[in-house]
Amino acid sequence: MTPAAPVLTARALLLDMDGTLVNSDAAVERSWGVWADENGFTLDEVMKVSHGRQAHATMAVLLPDRPAERNLADNRAMLARETADTDGVVPVPGAPAFLAALAGLPHALVTSADAALAGARMAAADLPVPAVRVTAEDVTASKPDPEGFLLGAATLGIAPADCVVFEDSEAGILAARAAGMRVVGVGPRAADLGPDAHVEDLTRLRVTAAPSGGIALYLTEPAPVPTA
Template sequence: MAPTSTPQTIDAVKALLLDMDGTLVNSDAVVERCWRRWAAEHGLDGDSVIKVVHGRQGQATMAVLLPDRPHEENIADNARMLAWETSDLTGVVPVPGAPAFLASLAQLPHALVTSADKGLARARMGACGLPMPRVRVTAECVSASKPDPEGFLKGAAELGFAPADCVVFEDSEVGIAAGLAAGMRVVGVGPRAAAYTPTAHVRDLEHLRVEALPDGSMTLHLTP
């Protein structure tokens, strides 16, 4: 189903799987700083690099940009990138509505599924004053980066629900592709997401309400 500008509901939801960067946390400023620094080191155009970095693990992005480079070099560079990003929190802020959204999920099944590693996830969520979900699938937990659906499937399994019962919240092309490949409905969050045909789309998390039902399921109410 293509995104629409009219109000929508998504019914029969049992668990939510949440991306972090661009979905709960706006980290675009630091992502651009760090990746432009890396691009300059390798003689790449910064604008072209920024177009492909969102949603993937760092080494997966490097493999796209430098396809002939040995995997070991990408892994080493990704470790440097994670150190840069974890220490640079200037401009990292919550996506509008994220604090209230996460507060509304406190007693409901949900998980964080992010391409960040544990340290970066803690740093960015902490910088935004956002609570870390109890269930977390970070870069260390998977063998393949988004758009592979492994992370979302692991999140659903850890929460104890079938993929069809889960809804993914994502902002990036590869993240939305991963959620759909996992057999899940996907809510696209923010301006980037609208172009990638999620199940539904919201401008930010202020345009969303989660209704918990007596049978333990949820209904999502989305407004344009």
């Protein structure tokens, strides 16, 4: 049952993609597995720092003395590989209904993917790409830098304090906090990262236009477990 009072209200929502709207974990791990093997890392070592960041930013964390040009070249190769590999990319539960509820309400996609990869993954998950989007080409710094979220808010014409970000990763939540925005954490990675609200997936959320204007977010109870 939807509670009487919203857990959060906002004038706009800013949405991460991977882990928030789409489950691309298998494809991400396949791509990073190739890079890890080539550069002497285990996949676990890479995945501990990769979530939410652009690939070249992850490489800079793992190989701080490596020339930026090599990281950018590897980043381009990885983006091409990921764009071509959408096997197993599916929507996060509840994402189709969530995006449908946002039709006509101010929202934007803010992702570390480039436009081609974002389009490929959203298409693979059969999700509409929001009309306003911020992708890797639009920013000079990767999450956890707040640039992407600030650009998304500015494009929508909404003050940062009036935005709520949906994120699954530490880098993304840090970026939202640095932008002065509130956060709904989505999925298990976000549970212990201090979001203002947390949901296991988007089935646990209802979105409506607020009576006084803006957007109201409601957390819902899990469906009851059938009894024999």
